[in-house]
Amino acid sequence: MATRRTSAAPSAPAKPKVFVSWSGPSSEGAAKALKKAIEAVFNGVEAWVSSEDIKLGEEWFGKLTGALAESRFAIVCLTRRNLISGWVMFETGAVAGTFRDKAKVVPVLLEGDTNDLVDPLKRFNGTAFNEAGMRRLFESINLHVGSPLTDEAVRELLRKQWKTLKKAVDTALRAEPKYDVFLSVPMAAFASDAQYQAFRTDALRVVEGLRQRCGLRVYCALEKIASTQKFETGGTAAQQDLAALADSANLVLIYPERLATSALFEAGFALARGLPCRFFVRDQSQPQFRLPYLMGKLPEAYSNVSIIDASEWQSFDDITERLVENQAAWFGRRLAALPK
Structure with a gap:
């Protein structure tokens, strides 16, 4: 058939x-x-x-x-x-x-x-x-x-x-990170309140430069801490800082003159989350200013990590200029405010 x-x-x-x-x-x-x-x-x-x-x-x-x-x-x-x-x-x-x-x-x-x-x-x-x-x-x-x-x-x-x-x-x-830049400025790296006050004044100029000249949203813990006597001794401050870092799009670290483990912790936290990181460091030929070995090698492994050493900046005003000059490449442009 x-x-x-x-x-x-x-x-x-x-x-x-x-x-x-x-x-x-x-x-x-x-x-x-x-x-x-x-x-x-x-x-x-x-x-x-x-x-x-x-x-x-x-x-x-x-x-x-x-x-x-x-x-x-x-x-x-x-x-x-x-x-x-x-x-x-x-x-x-x-x-x-x-x-x-x-x-x-x-x-x-x-x-x-x-x-x-x-x-x-x-x-x-x-x-x-x-x-x-x-x-x-x-x-x-x-x-x-x-x-x-x-x-x-x-x-x-x-x-x-x-x-x-x-x-x-x-x-x-609205799902965008709350802050464009987390400015890491380790506050416990200073031997006296006078040193801290001088550093705080300089760092706040960087914060204002990013806000006024770039229109970026910046988190910096020392804004609310006027002196070393105001440091939070419990875990509240650490919680606030980590929450802000988790809600940030970029990390900028101004490496202090003395090693501060909080700086390394914040950098590690940011890198683990995949955030672009910019480290402003002093003379790397001097042992007291030198980044840990693996941190110094990060730009070789990650395209979104930069180390800007003392050959490119001397003052905090220089830091502001480097950040402003590289705003588009590092942070993107700040456009209209997000809808409420």
Whole structure:
């Protein structure tokens, strides 16, 4: 008896993809919110976000390049901290290289505006995260995925999604660390209150420089401690310092003239959490100023650790100048205040 052969059902055509790039927890949260909004507005479009669309055990780089090859449009979610993120630059370069002369890359400033973009991202036509900016973004997506909707339909569908999208992005931005810089200034390294007072005055100039000239949020424990007599003898101060360090994006250590174990502890805590660290140290040829051997070798192992020695600074005003000069590279730009 002859058997009847049946042909396999034709597979459904792949949905047009919108590639959404992110770096950091706030940017990731915003990317996921944009994914939901895009797929709600465009029923036949897939928004691709690596943290949701690469499953456990899958080879991530192959999935990433495959998604890029299938994408017609790319969005880069930018916060004030990831404007110069290495991963953002890598993905943007990969997108631009894939699209080549047909590049459709849109940087979305979740904070601030497009004036804050730096090369190479400022070469692309970006937009700020607000209702008008998202309307332009969604109209552009519509154009590049084949214009399945009229502009009027895009605007109406986005209007229905806007409150949910904005709330999700605002919530994601609040997940950013509370402080841009934890300034580590070991207070128990001084033999007298007079030495401490002089050091405190100098260190506070650095704090004010970072705040006034860079707009950064700085935590420095000695702000609340006017003299050595005010030192906390219990564990409360240690708890407060560790909580602040855990809620900071960067560590700057001004290494004292005498070894202070608290300085080493804070540096170790910051490194264990993966924070970028900048150590301002004195003459390393002098034993009393020398960093422990392994700390001195950290820049060879970690790209986000710098040691700035006495050849680059002599005074605390010099420290402030080095920090201001390197603000964009070390801390990112401080943009608009986060939503309440």
